[in-house]
Amino acid sequence: MTAFNAILLASFTTPMHIGTNPASMLWLLPLLASFVVVYKATKVYRIRAYPFIRESAVLFGSILAFIIVIALVLYGVTWVATEQLPGLLNKSSF
Amino acid sequence: MAQSWKDNHTLYLVTIGLLAWLVPGAGHYALNDRRRAAVVGAAIILTFLVGLYVGSIGVIDPVGAKPWYVAQIMNSPVVFLLGRLSATGDFPVYGRPNEIGQIYTSTAGLLNLLCIVNAIHLAHLRGIERADD
Numbered sequence: 688m689t690a691f692n693a694i695l696l697a698s699f700t701t702p703m704h705i706g707t708n709p710a711s712m713l714w715l716l717p718l719l720a721s722f723v724v725v726y727k728a729t730k731v732y733r734i735r736a737y738p739f740i741r742e743s744a745v746l747f748g749s750i751l752a753f754i755i756v757i758a759l760v761l762y763g764v765t766w767v768a769t770e771q772l773p774g775l776l777n778k779s780s781f
Numbered sequence: 782m783a784q785s786w787k788d789n790h791t792l793y794l795v796t797i798g799l800l801a802w803l804v805p806g807a808g809h810y811a812l813n814d815r816r817r818a819a820v821v822g823a824a825i826i827l828t829f830l831v832g833l834y835v836g837s838i839g840v841i842d843p844v845g846a847k848p849w850y851v852a853q854i855m856n857s858p859v860v861f862l863l864g865r866l867s868a869t870g871d872f873p874v875y876g877r878p879n880e881i882g883q884i885y886t887s888t889a890g891l892l893n894l895l896c897i898v899n900a901i902h903l904a905h906l907r908g909i910e911r912a913d914d
Contacts, residue, residue, distance in 0.1 A: 699833050699834060699837060700838060700872055701837055702835065702836050702839065702874040702879070702882070703834070703835050703836075705876075705877040706877070711877055714835075717831060718828065718885060721824045721888070722888065722892065724820060725820075725821055725895065725896065726892075726895070728817050728820045728821050728824070728896075729821070729895060729899040734816045734817055739820075
């Protein structure tokens with residue numbers, strides 16, 4: 688087995704190191720691109736380069752924008768529940 | 782005569798479905814839709830390989846992660862072989878690489894299922910057109 692084959696095989700038998708930091712969320716982007724390309728490929732009547740890329744880019748942008756909006760809403764809910772609500776509950780109304 | 786056409790048509794659809802499962806994109810290729818086959822095949826195979834690269838073949842776990850395995854098996858029968866390799870327990874993977882690897886490989890499988898259904902649908906439509914001619 689050549690060194691190249693050994694390295695290639697080893698890269699599929701050892702997991703990568705990915706931390707649990709916010710940057711790891713960027714792994715959703717390639718998956719989203721793949722999803723968009725396959726979905727569009729099954730939907731369009733005929734695949735032509737320019738319209739296909741344009742439609743895929745629009746769908747990619749729409750889904751990404753929706754994900755960002757949902758993330759912001761969830762972040763807001765979490766911020767209220769963890770930062771604001773405990774302070775309000777500790778105060779007496781009387 | 783009608784029964785014979787229906788039998789052949791069913792066999793044709795099953796063959797297209799099996800081809801699409803064996804190699805992502807092969808179903809569309811068999812329907813002479815080569816550009817679609819190339820796009821679909823490249824996207825699904827790349828997604829699957831990225832998933833394996835991130836999490837190693839340990840993400841294909843037919844014992845401890847059966848629901849994920851069901852989705853992964855939609856990629857190709859090759860996943861059976863990888864699952865048998867992985868079932869030995871020689872490729873442990875935990876944490877974020879496991880999650881991302883499973884999500885990528887399972888999504889690739891579900892996308893291939895979409896393409897299998899699409900290829901069968903196209904084959905069915907073309908079969909009906911042929912029968913009408």
